[in-house]
Amino acid sequence: MLNLTKKADYGLMALKYLAEHPETVAMSAKDIADAYGIPAQLLAKILQKLTKSGLLKSHAGMNGGYALARDAREISAYEVIHSIDGPFFITSCTKGTNGCELTPSCTIKEPLARVNETIAGVLRSISIYDLSDHEQTAGQSERSSPLVSLAR
Amino acid sequence: MLNLTKKADYGLMALKYLAEHPETVAMSAKDIADAYGIPAQLLAKILQKLTKSGLLKSHAGMNGGYALARDAREISAYEVIHSIDGPFFITSCTKGTNGCELTPSCTIKEPLARVNETIAGVLRSISIYDLSDHEQTAGQSERSSPLVSLAR
DNA sequence: TGAAACGCGGACAGATTTGGTCGTATACTA
DNA sequence: TAGTATACGACCAAATCTGTCCGCGTTTCA
Ligand code: FES
Ligand code: FES
Numbered sequence: 001m002l003n004l005t006k007k008a009d010y011g012l013m014a015l016k017y018l019a020e021h022p023e024t025v026a027m028s029a030k031d032i033a034d035a036y037g038i039p040a041q042l043l044a045k046i047l048q049k050l051t052k053s054g055l056l057k058s059h060a061g062m063n064g065g066y067a068l069a070r071d072a073r074e075i076s077a078y079e080v081i082h083s084i085d086g087p088f089f090i091t092s093c094t095k096g097t098n099g100c101e102l103t104p105s106c107t108i109k110e111p112l113a114r115v116n117e118t119i120a121g122v123l124r125s126i127s128i129y130d131l132s133d134h135e136q137t138a139g140q141s142e143r144s145s146p147l148v149s150l151a152r
Numbered sequence: 153m154l155n156l157t158k159k160a161d162y163g164l165m166a167l168k169y170l171a172e173h174p175e176t177v178a179m180s181a182k183d184i185a186d187a188y189g190i191p192a193q194l195l196a197k198i199l200q201k202l203t204k205s206g207l208l209k210s211h212a213g214m215n216g217g218y219a220l221a222r223d224a225r226e227i228s229a230y231e232v233i234h235s236i237d238g239p240f241f242i243t244s245c246t247k248g249t250n251g252c253e254l255t256p257s258c259t260i261k262e263p264l265a266r267v268n269e270t271i272a273g274v275l276r277s278i279s280i281y282d283l284s285d286h287e288q289t290a291g292q293s294e295r296s297s298p299l300v301s302l303a304r
Numbered sequence: 305t306g307a308a309a310c311g312c313g314g315a316c317a318g319a320t321t322t323g324g325t326c327g328t329a330t331a332c333t334a
Numbered sequence: 335t336a337g338t339a340t341a342c343g344a345c346c347a348a349a350t351c352t353g354t355c356c357g358c359g360t361t362t363c364a
Binding site for chain 4: 157193211215
């Protein structure tokens, strides 16, 4: 019913956590999982997906782990969700290659596709940086201008 | 993964269908289901929910059926989805009464709630009328001004 | 007055998706 | 070479969604 999967949730949490610890070179999946009390192995697989999508850089071996591949401002929530949950369409008919069996009769697909694009746009305008708790001491650069203000 | 359930899809289709046939007093669930080739009994239950939510008016007995309870412009997509799928939160943690077990550690719930509100706003700004194929012959009243333009 | 057409609502089974675990292979470091 | 970490697939369990069935109440009409 139009909600993110837990996996996407976890992914966002992990990325936010990484964004808030820029000093550390790499953070293991277990470290992040422990910090939030989520299943380590599950998070590992999520981070692997994000790595394959180029959002994270990974490093095996001791003191290895994951690090953001780009600046937190350059990673949008949309990319994260898309990477973890696959392409999302608000219309339920995504089975098969294109459209479901009743595509010809269904008349709301086209209008809803527009809604879909709008939501995608909102998600695209939100970066990990926007989610994170960056100490906005003074004179914040205000580089990011999300469609949705997340300011508190 | 952030998509509507088929039920919500069906519900929107049905309402759109009703909006496009304003002359008929009432339309049976079976009629609508046949028009789109969707399971009649399933659609019936959906329409029942919409009736209980006050979006439709029902009439039992022969030649009975359903009709919009209000003008199509006054029924938002949000109401329909909310009525069928229940309250939706973009964050997956909706179990129990309030928040999931890891609410304290989860740090993205609050920022995502804002995204949630934005999406809800988009959905609220779209009416069944906007979805329907109203012959906008000339000088359309342009009474509705959805956040998302659905014009073709 | 009774049958037919229709809405109402719960129970329920099958299909699908999600959440999570396990095992093993691979890569890197000390 | 021992230890730590990622990579990846198979797999299972739980939750959800989809769809069907059946009995009941209501309205219309012959
Ligand atoms: S439900 Fe499949 S095309 Fe709309
Ligand atoms: S995942 Fe439950 S509070 Fe965020």
